[in-house]
Amino acid sequence: MKIYENTGSKDTRSGFGDGLTELGQKNENVVALCADLTGSLKMNAFANNHPERFFQVGIAEANMMGMAAGMTIGGKIPFTGTFANFSTGRVYDQIRQSIAYSDKNVKICASHSGLTLGEDGATHQILEDIGLMKMLPGMTVINTCDYNQTKAATLAIADHHGPVYLRFGRPKVANFTPENGEFKIGKAVLLQEGTDVTIIATGHLVWEALEATKALNEKGISAEVINIHTIKPLDEEAIIKSAKKTGCVVTAEEHNFLGGLGESVARTLSLNHPTPQEFVATNDTFGESGTPAQLLEKYGLNAENIALKAEAVIKRK
Amino acid sequence: MADTQHLKDLVTQVRRDIVRQVHAVSSGHPGGSLGCTEFLVTLYNEVMDHDPSFNMDGVNEDLFFLSNGHISPVFYSVLARSGYFPVEELSTFRKLNTRLQGHPTTHEGLPGVRIASGSLGQGMSVAIGAAAVKKLNGDTKTVFTLHGDGELQEGQIWEAAMYAAANDVDNLISTIDVNGQQIDGSTDQVLALGDLRDKFEAFGWKVVTVTKGNDVDAVLAGIKEALTLTGKKQPICILLHTEMGNGIDFMMGSHAWHGIAPNDEQLAEALRQNPETLGDY
Missing domain, CATH: 3.40.50.920 (Rossmann fold)
Structure with missing residues (x-):
């Protein structure tokens, strides 16, 4: 039996944040939008490094999704960041019409998915988001397992043309997949x-x-x-x-x-x-x-x- | 004043296209389409710097987003007659396997359409995103949108309006088709909009009012005035007062023709009132 070692527990959202930071340095077309959760999504470094490419939209997720769709027109690759509930259920119609049906190259990045954000309770947890997103034609749905894989996925989806839902979470969990491992979308x-x-x-x-x-x-x-x-x-x-x-x-x-x-x-x-x-x-x-x-x-x-x-x-x- | 007879001829032809499209499939939305004909004809033929060979990114072009997608008949006619696709394709409107879907979409690859619309309230957000990218790209062109007045009942519009003012989105001109009508009746009966100038100004927008939105010269003057306000750290709104169903006497001024098609006799009368100017498709 293969033994996997936890190299130090980390939150998957930090994998997203660090991946986005790296993307900011290597791909000038990457832009990021956040609905008043920059710290929670670990987007601070990107925001500080590239203020001109970071869009703080306030507590207005519907507008964020529409703006992200519009930003693809002109060649940018928008990454949106908020909690999974506010990334999907709250804005389902905006994603459906302006992003999925419109074939827009938007990366919907969702933290605090599932139960494990914990104490905030059911209003902030979501257990339906995979279903909501996988039902949309053309939507790629990714749910990563640890810090390293989330970082790798964040880098990989920038090179994939088409709408993507990237789901990750808040708690510190075992980090056991290879550092800087390859991430192949759709490959188990x-x-x-x-x-x-x-x-x-x-x-x-x-x-x-x-x-x-x-x-x-x-x-x-x-x-x-x-x-x-x-x-x-x-x-x-x-x-x-x-x-x-x-x-x-x-x-x-x-x-x-x-x-x-x-x-x-x-x-x-x-x-x-x-x-x-x-x-x-x-x-x-x-x-x-x-x-x-x-x-x-x-x-x-x-x-x-x-x-x-x-x-x-x-x-x- | 510039001679605008060519625009007026086009307006008449576009009105014919609208009612013929809708009549052919006994479905579609003629009322709002007819009311916005002068605006779209003027925008595409006298104002916007745009390339009908169509590139989705539209770099160094003015862009237009139709937020109230149900007025697709006028949008399709104006796009076709601007050279985006053959006018003959208007005969496929709303038919199976058409690129001219009931509401506009990018999904079938129709040139000239950059976003799907139909579910209301989303176009201003999209336009703000596109306008922000124009600034990032050093592209000095302008982004235009069109919205129904009833559409302003959607909350997302006001999220977008707040964002645009707070972030100096001054390369955006959003036009509101103020016809005072929506599906269930007048906007006052359904959900009164209040003073739209006051609302947009309170949100931090510059507002231009065009009281004669079905007069080409007035529309052109209004858009030109709006253009002089770009680049001044405020988004711009045109309150375009139009008449639903304008140009066809029995359709005018009522919500009754929001979403129903004329029968054969009504079509004949509508066409009689709008004689062929540039050739039917």
């Missing part, structure tokens, strides 16, 4: 090879999936772990290949099971290789206040529950 990463069950995880739950494999291994269960950082377009080939090998699947995400990664995987498998599947996701509910760890435990989004679901799905083979 096989983290752990196994034979009994496939765990397909995205975002913060990728590390939890790796932790779950340790517990499973002690019970003599060999789990394969796939990191799906790109939910759309989905790497269907990697999913089908692994399902054929192990014969059962657990999906894990910090999102509602409705509209999330799990449903995309289920569709892929039902069309190509019907396979028993269990879902680690929230169960059609809003979040609530609490510490990130408490919330992940209460809603079953942790290594312990991933391992339980793995054992359950193996029995369904």
